[in-house]
Amino acid sequence: MCIWDTRVFEAVSFVKNIYFLIVNGKIKGSGLELNVANVYAPESVNAKLGVWNELSAAIEDYTGLWLVGGDFNAVRDSSERRNSRLNLSCTTNFNNFIFNSGLLEYDLKGRRALSASYSDHGPILLITRARNFGAKPFRVFNSWLGKEGYKEAVEKSLEGINFTGQPDLILAQKFSLIRKGLKAWRDEAKKKEGDLANLAVAKMEELENIMETRGLLEEEEWSYLENKKLLLEIERRKTMDLKQRSRTKWALDGDENSKFFHAHVNARKAINGIVTPRFSEIFVFF
Incomplete structure (x- = not known):
């Protein structure tokens, strides 16, 4: 509670x-x-x-x-x-x-x-x-690499900062600053992406309503296809993140005697298994 x-x-x-x-x-x-x-x-x-x-x-x-x-x-x-x-x-x-x-x-x-x-x-x-x-690890998704502002966020995190001390401590400090910079960039990018997706959905719904009464003009058709392309790209990046997370989960849990491990083993057995028909299902032709 x-x-x-x-x-x-x-x-x-x-x-x-x-x-x-x-x-x-x-x-x-x-x-x-x-x-x-x-x-x-x-x-x-x-x-x-x-x-x-x-x-x-x-x-x-x-x-x-x-x-x-x-x-x-x-x-x-x-x-x-x-x-x-x-x-x-x-x-x-x-x-x-x-x-x-x-x-x-x-x-x-x-x-x-x-x-x-x-x-x-x-x-x-x-x-x-x-x-x-100890140092805090952070996860970088592959889908981030192609997004606008990712490279700039990494570079900006270390701008104008002088590091002193042992090399391993300096590296840890740099990773810490990059992590903070990427986290702020990720939150802003996620909000911006959500706003773009909402606008794209609204525009497509508007054009679909128009299509019920008349055909789309060339400019309207281009707008419809571009918004659809944007939504598919956002969905593709989400799928990439889910796939990467699932691989991380397998790396952590795959070798343990866990429900996650047995679920994958049983799924593999079901795919590779050869179904043997019952006697009543065997038909002999002369």
Whole structure:
């Protein structure tokens, strides 16, 4: 359950999942877009990995700030595990989810939470503190390479900045700046692409209504074909991104004894299998 103060936060949309609830909205007064994910992760390692992948996809698709909290049923290192054995695979998956999504962990200082009073849950005060968990990786989609402004966004990220220190640290700093620049460019490009798609759909619907009463003029026909071409190109790029994501998912899950692995094995068996007819279906001709 998520509760918020309507004087501070205005909810706009929701994403409901069996293991998490995402509330998307805006902070009043500032206009900042905020996404709050309330998580209650399952016990199974493979099931948790599926939740991390779904949350990563949601974080990739939604713009604005992100706050992810709840019961993750996972720890980041052995110091957080008490009276139980550390599952290295679970810890690795959890850390990869945090790194790949660009999230930062906020420590609980002093008492773990404030007084619970009348509730069995205690409110938590979040205070920021920078912790270095290593370089943050970022994903670049192949469809971005042909988009307008991609190359300029990379070059602009490093303009006028002097780097000092060890070569590996300098490289990490450069990657961090490029990641921020590409993220801002991606959000702007996605919004611009959405606006163009909406305009193209509206124009095509307008021309289709005209076609019900008369034939299109040469200029109108050209406009119809160009808008259709634009929508097909946008759809092609989305398909490229989905294909690349599926390959990443196979690289992560393909060799594990998981539902994802068995689904692919069963699909391959179904394709390659030879169907043997039952006795009643065998016909003999003389």
